[in-house]
Amino acid sequence: MALANVLNLPAAPHRFPHREIGIRFGFRLRDLRRSRGLTQLDMAIAFGIDRSYISDIECGKKGISLATLEVIALGFNIPLSDLLSDL
Numbered sequence: 274m275a276l277a278n279v280l281n282l283p284a285a286p287h288r289f290p291h292r293e294i295g296i297r298f299g300f301r302l303r304d305l306r307r308s309r310g311l312t313q314l315d316m317a318i319a320f321g322i323d324r325s326y327i328s329d330i331e332c333g334k335k336g337i338s339l340a341t342l343e344v345i346a347l348g349f350n351i352p353l354s355d356l357l358s359d360l
Contacts, residue, residue, distance in 0.1 A: 296333035297360045303331040305349060305356075320348040 306316050306327075313331075317324035322344065329335035346353040 294360050295330075295336060298337070298357075299331040299333045301356070301360065302327075302345065306331075309349065316348070320344055 313324045313327045346356045
């Protein structure tokens with residue numbers, strides 16, 4: 274029996290839903306970065322995050338830790354909840 278059934282959770286719409294949210298978050302990050310007039314390199318220097326990692330996040334190729342989410346939210350001076358809302 275699937276874990277979702279045991280816990281009475283709705284079935285996931287996709288076998289790997291974390292990939293979909295990663296892609297949506299990547300679009301959000303790219304839009305936010307561009308709206309602030311930052312290149313990936315500008316953001317990397319200002320936030321202390323490797324530029325290639327920012328690129329991978331924006332393309333949905335890499336996941337992101339809570340610590341990095343906090344760095345991004347603080348760097349953009351927005352609440353973490355706003356960064357993640359409606360993904």
